[in-house]
Amino acid sequence: MSRISTLVLATRNRKKIPELRSILGEVGLDIEVRSLDGYPDAPEVAETEATFTGNALLKARAIAEHTGLPAVADDSGLRVDALNGMPGVLSARWSGRFGAQHGDRDAANLELVLDQLADVPPERRGAEFVCAAALALPDGEEHVVEGVLRGSLTTEPRGKNGFGYDPIFVPEGYTQTTAEMSPEEKNAISHRGVAFRALAKKIRELG
Numbered sequence: 001m002s003r004i005s006t007l008v009l010a011t012r013n014r015k016k017i018p019e020l021r022s023i024l025g026e027v028g029l030d031i032e033v034r035s036l037d038g039y040p041d042a043p044e045v046a047e048t049e050a051t052f053t054g055n056a057l058l059k060a061r062a063i064a065e066h067t068g069l070p071a072v073a074d075d076s077g078l079r080v081d082a083l084n085g086m087p088g089v090l091s092a093r094w095s096g097r098f099g100a101q102h103g104d105r106d107a108a109n110l111e112l113v114l115d116q117l118a119d120v121p122p123e124r125r126g127a128e129f130v131c132a133a134a135l136a137l138p139d140g141e142e143h144v145v146e147g148v149l150r151g152s153l154t155t156e157p158r159g160k161n162g163f164g165y166d167p168i169f170v171p172e173g174y175t176q177t178t179a180e181m182s183p184e185e186k187n188a189i190s191h192r193g194v195a196f197r198a199l200a201k202k203i204r205e206l207g
Helices: 016-026 052-067 088-093 105-116 183-189 191-205
Strands: 006-009 032-034 071-080 126-136 142-153 169-171
Touching (some): 006 016, 006 052, 052 071, 052 088, 052 126, 071 088, 071 191, 088 105, 142 191, 183 191
Parallel strands (some): 006 032, 006 071
Antiparallel strands (some): 071 126, 126 142
């Protein structure tokens, strides 16, 4: 039995709720997981920190304070070796840094990274997806973990599943991009899954 009976996940994307509930169930936790849909006045937290961990904690703290309930938040992105770890925390808005207008931001971000790597050979196209997942309790107690998925980048997009940089990311030990994998295959190895499984174990340890 966990001392946490309800969690608020800092997202309005309801599709993320079953994922977290399932992962909590894997470690034997039966916890109600709520989205921000039930909290229309919840603040929109700007991701102003320089690290994934910092941004995840920022969001979790704000939602725990607003709701009075334990809150979970995450921040994730792509670090490209040949770009000195960029886009990093700027992954979701990378193309905007270079003057791209709003539209299909995922496509613009992906196209920009491919352009920036145009002259980079396959052996130097290493990259990693990173996810930081944070838990903040109303009493101020905090925990944060990271999940990493190493891989390499293709020279052109492949696959229709997933989102963001999935069409150009091939995990180590695989030949498919994460956009060519089924959701089940991707979730079994994803940086997000790794981070949330580690956080679920941490929640169980809290007793």
